[in-house]
Amino acid sequence: MLPATFVTDIEQIVGAAFVKRDEAARTAYGQDGLKQPHLPEIVALPGSTSEVAATAETCHAQRVPLYVRGGGTGYSGGAVPLLGGVLMSMERFNRILEIDEQNLLVVTEPNVITGRLQAEVEKVGLFYPPDPASLDESVIGGNIAECAGGPRAFKYGTTKRYVLGLEAVLPTGEIIRTGSKAVKNVVGYDLTQLLVGSEGTLAIITQAVLRLIPKPPSHATIRATFDSIDAAVEAVNELIRARVVPATIELVDGECLAAVTRYLGGAALAPAGTSGLLILEVDGMAHAVEEEAHLVEAACHAAGATELLRAATEEERQELWRVRRELSPALKTIASMKINQDVVVPRGRVPDLFQLIGQLRREFNLTIPCFGHAGDGNIHVNIMVDGSDVDAVDRAHRAQRRLFEGVVALEGSISGEHGIGFTKAPFLSIELSPEVIALSRRIKHAFDPHGILNPGKIFPSTPDAVVGATGPSGR
Ligand SMILES: Cc1cc2nc3c(=O)[nH]c(=O)nc-3n(C[C@H](O)[C@H](O)[C@H](O)COP(=O)(O)OP(=O)(O)OC[C@H]3O[C@@H](n4cnc5c(N)ncnc54)[C@H](O)[C@@H]3O)c2cc1C
Incomplete structure:
Protein backbone atom coordinates (compact mmCIF):
# COMPACT_ATOMS: atom_id res chain seq x y z
CA MET A 1 0.00 0.00 0.00
CA ARG A 92 -3.30 17.40 -20.28
CA PHE A 93 -0.06 18.22 -22.16
CA ASN A 94 -1.86 18.32 -25.50
CA ARG A 95 -1.00 21.68 -27.07
CA ILE A 96 1.10 22.46 -30.12
CA LEU A 97 2.92 25.55 -28.87
CA GLU A 98 4.56 26.94 -32.01
CA ILE A 99 4.97 26.08 -35.69
CA ASP A 100 8.07 27.97 -36.79
CA GLU A 101 7.97 28.17 -40.60
CA GLN A 102 11.20 30.14 -40.80
CA ASN A 103 13.28 27.64 -38.86
CA LEU A 104 11.33 24.55 -40.00
CA LEU A 105 10.43 23.32 -36.54
CA VAL A 106 7.53 22.74 -34.20
CA VAL A 107 7.50 23.16 -30.42
CA THR A 108 5.00 20.84 -28.84
CA GLU A 109 3.77 19.37 -25.60
CA PRO A 110 4.25 15.60 -25.44
CA ASN A 111 0.68 14.35 -25.58
CA VAL A 112 -0.23 15.75 -28.97
CA ILE A 113 -1.44 12.85 -31.13
CA THR A 114 1.15 12.26 -33.86
CA GLY A 115 -1.40 12.31 -36.71
CA ARG A 116 -2.78 15.62 -35.45
CA LEU A 117 0.69 17.20 -35.35
CA GLN A 118 1.32 15.97 -38.90
CA ALA A 119 -1.99 17.41 -40.13
CA GLU A 120 -1.32 20.80 -38.48
CA VAL A 121 2.17 21.22 -39.97
CA GLU A 122 0.98 20.02 -43.39
CA LYS A 123 -1.52 22.91 -43.43
CA VAL A 124 1.48 25.24 -43.91
CA GLY A 125 3.31 22.98 -46.39
CA LEU A 126 5.59 21.32 -43.83
CA PHE A 127 6.08 17.65 -43.06
CA TYR A 128 6.80 15.55 -39.96
CA PRO A 129 7.78 12.17 -41.49
CA PRO A 130 7.76 9.60 -38.61
CA ASP A 131 4.59 7.60 -39.18
CA PRO A 132 4.01 4.70 -36.81
CA ALA A 133 0.92 2.76 -37.84
CA SER A 134 -0.55 3.84 -34.49
CA LEU A 135 -0.34 7.54 -35.41
CA ASP A 136 -4.03 8.21 -34.80
CA GLU A 137 -3.66 7.16 -31.14
CA SER A 138 -0.02 7.35 -30.11
CA VAL A 139 1.47 10.69 -29.08
CA ILE A 140 4.71 12.54 -29.68
CA GLY A 141 6.05 11.89 -26.14
CA GLY A 142 5.46 8.14 -26.49
CA ASN A 143 6.99 8.19 -29.97
CA ILE A 144 10.09 9.96 -28.63
CA ALA A 145 10.36 7.61 -25.65
CA GLU A 146 10.15 4.59 -28.00
CA CYS A 147 11.97 6.19 -30.96
CA ALA A 148 9.02 5.16 -33.11
CA GLY A 149 9.51 4.26 -36.74
CA GLY A 150 7.10 3.47 -39.51
CA PRO A 151 6.83 2.76 -43.23
CA ARG A 152 8.54 6.04 -44.16
CA ALA A 153 11.66 5.29 -42.07
CA PHE A 154 13.53 3.86 -45.09
CA LYS A 155 13.78 7.28 -46.70
CA TYR A 156 13.20 9.66 -43.81
CA GLY A 157 14.56 7.86 -40.73
CA THR A 158 12.91 7.31 -37.37
CA THR A 159 11.80 9.75 -34.67
CA LYS A 160 15.34 10.37 -33.40
CA ARG A 161 16.25 12.19 -36.61
CA TYR A 162 13.64 14.87 -35.83
CA VAL A 163 14.19 15.62 -32.13
CA LEU A 164 16.24 18.80 -31.69
CA GLY A 165 15.59 19.50 -28.04
CA LEU A 166 13.59 18.48 -25.01
CA GLU A 167 12.29 19.80 -21.72
CA ALA A 168 12.18 16.94 -19.25
CA VAL A 169 11.75 16.23 -15.56
CA LEU A 170 14.19 13.93 -13.84
CA PRO A 171 12.87 11.28 -11.43
CA THR A 172 14.42 13.37 -8.65
CA GLY A 173 12.23 16.35 -9.62
CA GLU A 174 14.78 18.58 -11.37
CA ILE A 175 13.72 20.17 -14.66
CA ILE A 176 16.24 20.01 -17.51
CA ARG A 177 16.39 21.41 -21.04
CA THR A 178 18.48 19.59 -23.63
CA GLY A 179 19.48 20.59 -27.17
CA SER A 180 18.13 23.80 -28.68
CA LYS A 181 16.22 25.15 -31.66
CA ALA A 182 19.40 25.13 -33.76
CA VAL A 183 19.98 22.24 -36.15
CA LYS A 184 23.61 21.98 -35.06
CA ASN A 185 24.59 21.61 -31.44
CA VAL A 186 27.65 19.80 -30.11
CA VAL A 187 27.80 21.21 -26.61
CA GLY A 188 28.22 18.54 -23.95
CA TYR A 189 26.88 15.02 -24.08
CA ASP A 190 23.94 14.55 -26.40
CA LEU A 191 21.34 14.10 -23.67
CA THR A 192 18.52 14.70 -26.16
CA GLN A 193 19.39 11.52 -28.04
CA LEU A 194 19.97 9.64 -24.79
CA LEU A 195 16.38 10.39 -23.82
CA VAL A 196 15.07 9.38 -27.26
CA GLY A 197 14.25 5.68 -26.99
CA SER A 198 14.81 5.57 -23.22
CA GLU A 199 11.31 4.11 -22.78
CA GLY A 200 10.25 6.39 -19.95
CA THR A 201 13.00 5.09 -17.66
CA LEU A 202 15.27 8.16 -17.45
CA ALA A 203 13.07 11.27 -17.48
CA ILE A 204 9.56 12.58 -18.13
CA ILE A 205 9.35 14.58 -21.35
CA THR A 206 7.25 17.72 -20.94
CA GLN A 207 8.09 19.59 -24.15
CA ALA A 208 9.82 18.81 -27.47
CA VAL A 209 11.36 20.80 -30.31
CA LEU A 210 10.95 18.81 -33.52
CA ARG A 211 12.57 19.37 -36.89
CA LEU A 212 10.28 19.58 -39.94
CA ILE A 213 10.94 19.36 -43.66
CA PRO A 214 9.04 20.72 -46.66
CA LYS A 215 6.08 18.52 -47.58
CA PRO A 216 6.85 16.49 -50.72
CA PRO A 217 4.47 17.85 -53.36
CA SER A 218 3.89 14.63 -55.26
CA HIS A 219 3.84 10.86 -54.75
CA ALA A 220 3.18 7.60 -56.60
CA THR A 221 2.03 4.28 -55.12
CA ILE A 222 2.90 0.95 -56.72
CA ARG A 223 1.93 -2.57 -55.72
CA ALA A 224 3.95 -5.52 -56.94
CA THR A 225 3.22 -9.21 -56.39
CA PHE A 226 5.65 -12.12 -56.55
CA ASP A 227 5.31 -15.88 -56.40
CA SER A 228 7.94 -16.14 -53.66
CA ILE A 229 9.09 -14.04 -50.74
CA ASP A 230 12.67 -14.29 -52.06
CA ALA A 231 11.63 -12.66 -55.34
CA ALA A 232 9.99 -9.80 -53.43
CA VAL A 233 13.15 -9.32 -51.38
CA GLU A 234 15.23 -9.47 -54.56
CA ALA A 235 13.13 -6.61 -55.96
CA VAL A 236 14.18 -4.52 -52.96
CA ASN A 237 17.83 -5.37 -53.66
CA GLU A 238 17.34 -4.36 -57.32
CA LEU A 239 16.00 -1.03 -56.13
CA ILE A 240 18.99 -0.43 -53.92
CA ARG A 241 21.31 -1.30 -56.80
CA ALA A 242 19.42 1.22 -58.97
CA ARG A 243 20.01 3.80 -56.17
CA VAL A 244 16.28 4.47 -55.79
CA VAL A 245 15.07 5.40 -52.31
CA PRO A 246 11.29 5.00 -52.10
CA ALA A 247 9.60 6.61 -49.10
CA THR A 248 8.11 3.21 -48.18
CA ILE A 249 8.72 -0.42 -49.08
CA GLU A 250 6.14 -2.52 -47.22
CA LEU A 251 6.37 -6.29 -47.52
CA VAL A 252 3.52 -8.75 -46.89
CA ASP A 253 4.11 -12.51 -46.98
CA GLY A 254 1.82 -15.27 -48.26
CA GLU A 255 0.49 -16.26 -44.82
CA CYS A 256 -0.57 -12.65 -44.15
CA LEU A 257 -2.17 -12.38 -47.56
CA ALA A 258 -4.11 -15.60 -46.96
CA ALA A 259 -5.32 -14.27 -43.59
CA VAL A 260 -6.55 -10.99 -45.12
CA THR A 261 -8.19 -12.85 -48.01
CA ARG A 262 -10.10 -15.06 -45.54
CA TYR A 263 -10.96 -12.05 -43.38
CA LEU A 264 -12.43 -10.24 -46.38
CA GLY A 265 -14.55 -13.24 -47.32
CA GLY A 266 -12.30 -14.64 -50.06
CA ALA A 267 -11.83 -11.37 -51.98
CA ALA A 268 -9.28 -11.76 -54.79
CA LEU A 269 -6.63 -9.32 -53.54
CA ALA A 270 -3.69 -10.53 -55.60
CA PRO A 271 -2.96 -13.07 -58.38
CA ALA A 272 -3.28 -16.72 -57.30
CA GLY A 273 -0.04 -18.13 -55.92
CA THR A 274 1.21 -14.80 -54.57
CA SER A 275 3.68 -15.41 -51.74
CA GLY A 276 5.20 -11.96 -51.51
CA LEU A 277 3.64 -8.52 -52.00
CA LEU A 278 5.32 -5.12 -51.95
CA ILE A 279 3.65 -1.75 -51.53
CA LEU A 280 6.06 0.95 -52.64
CA GLU A 281 5.63 4.68 -52.49
CA VAL A 282 7.94 7.29 -53.99
CA ASP A 283 7.59 10.97 -53.22
CA GLY A 284 9.19 14.30 -54.08
CA MET A 285 8.98 16.76 -56.99
CA ALA A 286 6.58 15.54 -59.71
CA HIS A 287 9.20 14.91 -62.42
CA ALA A 288 11.46 12.99 -60.00
CA VAL A 289 8.50 10.92 -58.78
CA GLU A 290 7.67 9.90 -62.34
CA GLU A 291 11.29 8.88 -63.01
CA GLU A 292 11.61 6.96 -59.72
CA ALA A 293 8.27 5.20 -60.23
CA HIS A 294 9.57 3.87 -63.56
CA LEU A 295 12.76 2.65 -61.88
CA VAL A 296 10.70 0.94 -59.15
CA GLU A 297 8.56 -0.82 -61.74
CA ALA A 298 11.64 -1.88 -63.70
CA ALA A 299 13.28 -3.30 -60.57
CA CYS A 300 10.15 -5.26 -59.63
CA HIS A 301 9.81 -6.51 -63.20
CA ALA A 302 13.45 -7.64 -63.24
CA ALA A 303 12.89 -9.55 -59.99
CA GLY A 304 9.95 -11.43 -61.57
CA ALA A 305 6.87 -9.48 -60.47
CA THR A 306 3.69 -11.32 -61.47
CA GLU A 307 1.60 -8.13 -61.39
CA LEU A 308 2.38 -4.42 -61.15
CA LEU A 309 -0.27 -1.84 -60.32
CA ARG A 310 0.18 1.92 -60.04
CA ALA A 311 -2.53 4.05 -58.41
CA ALA A 312 -3.94 6.77 -60.65
CA THR A 313 -6.27 8.27 -58.02
CA GLU A 314 -6.41 8.58 -54.22
CA GLU A 315 -9.14 5.88 -54.17
CA GLU A 316 -6.86 3.51 -56.06
CA ARG A 317 -4.02 4.34 -53.68
CA GLN A 318 -6.21 3.45 -50.71
CA GLU A 319 -7.18 0.20 -52.48
CA LEU A 320 -3.50 -0.75 -52.97
CA TRP A 321 -2.88 -0.14 -49.26
CA ARG A 322 -5.94 -2.21 -48.30
CA VAL A 323 -4.06 -5.49 -47.71
CA ARG A 324 -1.70 -3.73 -45.30
CA ARG A 325 -4.50 -1.86 -43.52
CA GLU A 326 -6.63 -4.97 -42.96
CA LEU A 327 -3.69 -7.00 -41.65
CA SER A 328 -4.08 -6.26 -37.98
CA PRO A 329 -7.78 -7.25 -37.68
CA ALA A 330 -7.23 -10.20 -40.05
CA LEU A 331 -4.43 -11.67 -37.93
CA LYS A 332 -6.67 -11.50 -34.85
CA THR A 333 -8.99 -14.02 -36.51
CA ILE A 334 -6.22 -16.64 -36.91
CA ALA A 335 -5.65 -17.47 -33.23
CA SER A 336 -6.40 -16.13 -29.77
CA MET A 337 -2.76 -15.34 -28.94
CA LYS A 338 -0.35 -13.28 -31.03
CA ILE A 339 3.29 -12.99 -30.06
CA ASN A 340 4.15 -9.97 -32.14
CA GLN A 341 7.88 -9.35 -32.58
CA ASP A 342 9.54 -6.53 -34.48
CA VAL A 343 12.97 -7.92 -35.20
CA VAL A 344 15.35 -6.19 -37.56
CA VAL A 345 18.36 -7.37 -39.59
CA PRO A 346 20.67 -5.59 -42.02
CA ARG A 347 18.72 -5.31 -45.29
CA GLY A 348 20.98 -7.79 -47.08
CA ARG A 349 20.17 -10.46 -44.47
CA VAL A 350 16.38 -10.35 -44.96
CA PRO A 351 16.45 -13.55 -47.09
CA ASP A 352 18.34 -15.31 -44.24
CA LEU A 353 15.73 -14.03 -41.78
CA PHE A 354 12.90 -15.52 -43.87
CA GLN A 355 14.85 -18.78 -44.08
CA LEU A 356 15.09 -18.81 -40.30
CA ILE A 357 11.35 -18.11 -39.96
CA GLY A 358 10.59 -20.97 -42.37
CA GLN A 359 12.74 -23.26 -40.23
CA LEU A 360 10.89 -22.17 -37.06
CA ARG A 361 7.52 -22.79 -38.74
CA ARG A 362 8.51 -26.36 -39.59
CA GLU A 363 10.43 -27.23 -36.44
CA PHE A 364 7.83 -25.89 -33.99
CA ASN A 365 4.78 -26.51 -36.18
CA LEU A 366 3.59 -22.91 -35.91
CA THR A 367 1.70 -20.40 -38.05
CA ILE A 368 3.95 -17.34 -38.36
CA PRO A 369 2.60 -14.65 -40.71
CA CYS A 370 5.14 -11.91 -41.40
CA PHE A 371 5.02 -8.40 -42.78
CA GLY A 372 7.13 -5.33 -42.37
CA HIS A 373 9.35 -2.60 -43.60
CA ALA A 374 11.53 -4.40 -46.15
CA GLY A 375 13.73 -1.39 -46.84
CA ASP A 376 14.81 -1.28 -43.19
CA GLY A 377 15.08 -5.05 -42.71
CA ASN A 378 12.46 -4.58 -39.95
CA ILE A 379 10.06 -7.51 -40.12
CA HIS A 380 7.03 -8.04 -37.89
CA VAL A 381 7.01 -11.72 -37.03
CA ASN A 382 3.67 -12.82 -35.60
CA ILE A 383 3.66 -16.17 -33.85
CA MET A 384 -0.02 -17.17 -33.72
CA VAL A 385 -1.23 -19.78 -31.23
CA ASP A 386 -4.30 -20.86 -29.34
CA GLY A 387 -3.64 -19.34 -25.91
CA SER A 388 -5.35 -22.24 -24.14
CA ASP A 389 -3.09 -24.84 -25.78
CA VAL A 390 -0.25 -25.18 -23.26
CA ASP A 391 1.95 -27.14 -25.64
CA ALA A 392 1.49 -24.64 -28.48
CA VAL A 393 2.26 -21.70 -26.17
CA ASP A 394 5.43 -23.46 -25.01
CA ARG A 395 6.47 -24.09 -28.63
CA ALA A 396 5.78 -20.44 -29.44
CA HIS A 397 7.99 -19.24 -26.60
CA ARG A 398 10.81 -21.56 -27.62
CA ALA A 399 10.50 -20.37 -31.23
CA GLN A 400 10.57 -16.75 -30.01
CA ARG A 401 13.88 -17.26 -28.18
CA ARG A 402 15.35 -18.96 -31.25
CA LEU A 403 14.16 -16.03 -33.38
CA PHE A 404 15.92 -13.54 -31.09
CA GLU A 405 19.13 -15.58 -31.07
CA GLY A 406 18.89 -15.90 -34.86
CA VAL A 407 18.50 -12.18 -35.59
CA VAL A 408 21.43 -11.31 -33.34
CA ALA A 409 23.51 -13.95 -35.16
CA LEU A 410 22.47 -12.20 -38.40
CA GLU A 411 23.92 -8.95 -36.93
CA GLY A 412 20.45 -7.54 -36.32
CA SER A 413 18.45 -6.60 -33.26
CA ILE A 414 15.59 -8.08 -31.24
CA SER A 415 13.57 -4.86 -31.53
CA GLY A 416 13.46 -2.29 -34.32
CA GLU A 417 10.41 -0.37 -33.14
CA HIS A 418 8.55 -1.58 -30.06
CA GLY A 419 11.33 -1.40 -27.48
CA ILE A 420 12.13 -3.72 -24.60
CA GLY A 421 9.55 -2.74 -21.95
CA PHE A 422 9.06 -5.71 -19.67
CA THR A 423 8.24 -8.33 -22.30
CA LYS A 424 11.70 -8.42 -23.82
CA ALA A 425 13.67 -7.62 -20.65
CA PRO A 426 14.52 -11.32 -20.08
CA PHE A 427 16.11 -11.43 -23.55
CA LEU A 428 18.28 -8.30 -23.26
CA SER A 429 21.47 -10.28 -22.69
CA ILE A 430 21.03 -12.09 -26.02
CA GLU A 431 21.93 -8.80 -27.70
CA LEU A 432 23.79 -6.63 -25.18
CA SER A 433 27.09 -7.57 -23.53
CA PRO A 434 27.43 -7.59 -19.70
CA GLU A 435 29.61 -4.48 -20.01
CA VAL A 436 26.94 -2.58 -21.97
CA ILE A 437 24.20 -3.66 -19.55
CA ALA A 438 26.33 -2.62 -16.57
CA LEU A 439 27.06 0.79 -18.16
CA SER A 440 23.36 1.26 -18.97
CA ARG A 441 22.48 0.51 -15.36
CA ARG A 442 25.01 3.11 -14.19
CA ILE A 443 23.40 5.68 -16.52
CA LYS A 444 19.98 4.74 -15.15
CA HIS A 445 21.31 5.14 -11.60
CA ALA A 446 22.71 8.62 -12.38
CA PHE A 447 19.27 9.78 -13.52
CA ASP A 448 17.22 7.81 -11.03
CA PRO A 449 19.20 6.87 -7.91
CA HIS A 450 16.26 5.08 -6.25
CA GLY A 451 14.98 3.41 -9.41
CA ILE A 452 11.47 4.85 -9.03
CA LEU A 453 10.84 5.73 -12.69
CA ASN A 454 9.33 2.89 -14.71
CA PRO A 455 10.81 0.10 -12.56
CA GLY A 456 10.84 -3.37 -14.09
CA LYS A 457 11.44 -2.12 -17.62
CA ILE A 458 14.39 -2.76 -19.97
CA PHE A 459 16.50 -4.37 -17.24
CA PRO A 460 15.44 -7.75 -15.88
CA SER A 461 15.15 -6.41 -12.32
CA THR A 462 14.87 -3.05 -10.59
CA PRO A 463 18.14 -1.50 -9.37
CA ASP A 464 16.73 -0.52 -5.96
CA ALA A 465 13.93 -1.86 -3.84
CA VAL A 466 11.03 0.57 -3.93
CA VAL A 467 8.51 1.00 -1.15
CA GLY A 468 4.82 1.50 -1.77
CA ALA A 469 4.96 -1.07 -4.56
CA THR A 470 1.99 -3.37 -4.72
CA GLY A 471 3.76 -6.38 -6.18
CA PRO A 472 3.88 -7.73 -9.68
CA SER A 473 0.11 -8.14 -10.01
CA GLY A 474 -0.45 -4.48 -9.25
CA ARG A 475 -3.43 -5.36 -7.07
C1 LIG B 1 -1.90 -0.82 -33.98
C2 LIG B 1 -0.50 -0.43 -33.57
C3 LIG B 1 0.42 -0.14 -34.55
C4 LIG B 1 1.73 0.21 -34.19
N1 LIG B 1 2.62 0.53 -35.17
C5 LIG B 1 3.84 0.96 -34.86
C6 LIG B 1 4.77 1.35 -35.87
O1 LIG B 1 4.48 1.33 -37.07
N2 LIG B 1 5.98 1.79 -35.48
C7 LIG B 1 6.35 1.85 -34.16
O2 LIG B 1 7.47 2.28 -33.87
N3 LIG B 1 5.50 1.46 -33.19
C8 LIG B 1 4.27 1.03 -33.49
N4 LIG B 1 3.40 0.65 -32.50
C9 LIG B 1 3.83 0.70 -31.09
C10 LIG B 1 3.50 2.06 -30.38
O3 LIG B 1 2.43 2.72 -31.02
C11 LIG B 1 4.72 2.96 -30.34
O4 LIG B 1 5.70 2.39 -29.51
C12 LIG B 1 4.41 4.39 -29.87
O5 LIG B 1 5.57 5.18 -30.01
C13 LIG B 1 3.95 4.44 -28.42
O6 LIG B 1 3.43 5.72 -28.19
P1 LIG B 1 2.35 6.00 -27.04
O7 LIG B 1 2.08 7.44 -27.04
O8 LIG B 1 1.18 5.12 -27.23
O9 LIG B 1 3.19 5.59 -25.78
P2 LIG B 1 2.79 4.74 -24.49
O10 LIG B 1 2.39 3.36 -24.88
O11 LIG B 1 1.87 5.50 -23.64
O12 LIG B 1 4.22 4.68 -23.78
C14 LIG B 1 5.31 4.09 -24.40
C15 LIG B 1 6.56 4.38 -23.57
O13 LIG B 1 6.83 5.77 -23.62
C16 LIG B 1 6.90 6.28 -22.29
N5 LIG B 1 6.37 7.65 -22.34
C17 LIG B 1 5.17 8.05 -22.83
N6 LIG B 1 5.07 9.38 -22.72
C18 LIG B 1 6.21 9.82 -22.14
C19 LIG B 1 6.70 11.10 -21.74
N7 LIG B 1 5.99 12.21 -21.93
N8 LIG B 1 7.92 11.16 -21.17
C20 LIG B 1 8.67 10.05 -20.98
N9 LIG B 1 8.26 8.81 -21.32
C21 LIG B 1 7.04 8.71 -21.90
C22 LIG B 1 6.10 5.32 -21.44
O14 LIG B 1 6.52 5.35 -20.10
C23 LIG B 1 6.41 4.00 -22.11
O15 LIG B 1 7.61 3.48 -21.64
C24 LIG B 1 2.10 0.26 -32.82
C25 LIG B 1 1.15 -0.03 -31.84
C26 LIG B 1 -0.13 -0.37 -32.20
C27 LIG B 1 -1.13 -0.67 -31.12
Missing part, protein backbone atom coordinates in the same frame (compact mmCIF):
# COMPACT_ATOMS: atom_id res chain seq x y z
CA LEU A 2 1.08 3.57 -0.58
CA PRO A 3 2.24 5.56 2.47
CA ALA A 4 -0.79 7.15 4.25
CA THR A 5 -0.06 10.79 3.47
CA PHE A 6 1.23 10.14 -0.02
CA VAL A 7 -2.08 10.40 -1.89
CA THR A 8 -2.90 13.65 -0.08
CA ASP A 9 0.49 15.02 -1.14
CA ILE A 10 -0.19 14.17 -4.80
CA GLU A 11 -3.72 15.63 -4.59
CA GLN A 12 -2.26 18.85 -3.26
CA ILE A 13 0.20 19.01 -6.16
CA VAL A 14 -2.08 18.27 -9.13
CA GLY A 15 -5.50 18.99 -7.59
CA ALA A 16 -7.87 16.36 -6.18
CA ALA A 17 -9.93 16.43 -9.40
CA PHE A 18 -6.89 15.18 -11.29
CA VAL A 19 -6.18 12.14 -9.12
CA LYS A 20 -8.18 8.99 -9.89
CA ARG A 21 -8.38 6.01 -7.59
CA ASP A 22 -11.51 4.16 -8.72
CA GLU A 23 -11.26 0.65 -10.13
CA ALA A 24 -12.50 1.70 -13.58
CA ALA A 25 -9.79 4.35 -14.00
CA ARG A 26 -7.06 2.09 -12.61
CA THR A 27 -8.12 -0.61 -15.05
CA ALA A 28 -8.30 1.75 -18.03
CA TYR A 29 -4.83 3.16 -17.37
CA GLY A 30 -3.32 -0.19 -16.38
CA GLN A 31 -2.68 -1.57 -19.85
CA ASP A 32 -1.29 -0.61 -23.24
CA GLY A 33 -1.31 -2.17 -26.72
CA LEU A 34 0.24 -5.33 -25.26
CA LYS A 35 -2.95 -6.13 -23.29
CA GLN A 36 -1.16 -7.48 -20.21
CA PRO A 37 -2.60 -5.25 -17.47
CA HIS A 38 -1.19 -4.32 -14.05
CA LEU A 39 -3.12 -1.81 -12.02
CA PRO A 40 -1.66 1.40 -10.57
CA GLU A 41 -2.62 2.50 -7.04
CA ILE A 42 -3.51 5.95 -8.30
CA VAL A 43 -3.64 7.80 -11.61
CA ALA A 44 -2.30 11.38 -11.58
CA LEU A 45 -2.94 13.89 -14.36
CA PRO A 46 -0.56 16.81 -13.88
CA GLY A 47 -1.23 20.00 -15.84
CA SER A 48 2.17 21.72 -15.82
CA THR A 49 5.86 20.94 -15.79
CA SER A 50 6.12 22.15 -12.19
CA GLU A 51 3.35 19.71 -11.17
CA VAL A 52 5.21 16.89 -12.94
CA ALA A 53 8.39 17.90 -11.11
CA ALA A 54 6.70 18.06 -7.69
CA THR A 55 5.03 14.67 -8.29
CA ALA A 56 8.35 13.08 -9.27
CA GLU A 57 10.09 14.65 -6.27
CA THR A 58 7.42 13.25 -3.94
CA CYS A 59 7.65 9.77 -5.46
CA HIS A 60 11.44 9.93 -5.21
CA ALA A 61 11.36 11.04 -1.57
CA GLN A 62 8.88 8.31 -0.60
CA ARG A 63 10.31 5.63 -2.96
CA VAL A 64 7.02 5.16 -4.80
CA PRO A 65 7.11 3.68 -8.33
CA LEU A 66 6.17 6.24 -10.99
CA TYR A 67 5.05 5.26 -14.49
CA VAL A 68 4.46 7.70 -17.37
CA ARG A 69 1.81 7.15 -20.01
CA GLY A 70 1.34 8.79 -23.40
CA GLY A 71 -1.18 7.32 -25.85
CA GLY A 72 -0.99 3.85 -24.29
CA THR A 73 -0.38 2.01 -27.59
CA GLY A 74 3.02 0.55 -26.71
CA TYR A 75 3.59 -3.07 -27.67
CA SER A 76 6.20 -3.98 -25.04
CA GLY A 77 4.37 -2.86 -21.89
CA GLY A 78 6.45 0.33 -21.49
CA ALA A 79 3.65 2.34 -19.86
CA VAL A 80 2.27 -0.55 -17.79
CA PRO A 81 2.56 0.06 -14.01
CA LEU A 82 4.18 -3.27 -13.30
CA LEU A 83 4.69 -2.54 -9.58
CA GLY A 84 1.57 -0.43 -9.03
CA GLY A 85 2.36 2.98 -7.53
CA VAL A 86 1.54 6.13 -9.52
CA LEU A 87 0.52 6.13 -13.16
CA MET A 88 1.17 9.63 -14.50
CA SER A 89 -0.90 10.29 -17.60
CA MET A 90 0.40 13.21 -19.66
CA GLU A 91 -2.98 13.76 -21.36
